[in-house]
Amino acid sequence: MSMMRELYTQILMDHYRRPRNRGELENHDLQEHLLNPLCGDEVTVYARFDGDKVAEVKFTGQGCSISQASASMMAERLVGKNRQDVHKEVASFKSMMVGEEEFPEYDDLAALKGVINYPARVKCAVLAWTALQNGLEEGGS
């Protein structure tokens, strides 16, 4: 158990220190900024679509390791997915974060599993995902 916890911490810190897809996306179809005042996190998510598919996802922001690592994981995994699958992934991740769905094994997301024991931090973990969801619902295309 503690070995797993150590592995999860390593995955989390790796995403925090070497974030995937970090930076602004100039030719974006979607841009959404969101704050988490509880923790002081902020994130801006950008996405570019190619037809129905996500061609690129990038993010900028600052805040705790959970918020930034989760944004990095999201940006990495949603590229190439169509809108319907993106909605599904976001909904599914949010269910995981409130304990209603199992985390996938052998997946970077599992590194966030421990966060569900700290309800105040769940907002950190879902911040980027909610930003993207808001952007999609506002019809960014």
Ligand code: ZN
């Ligand atoms: Zn935070």
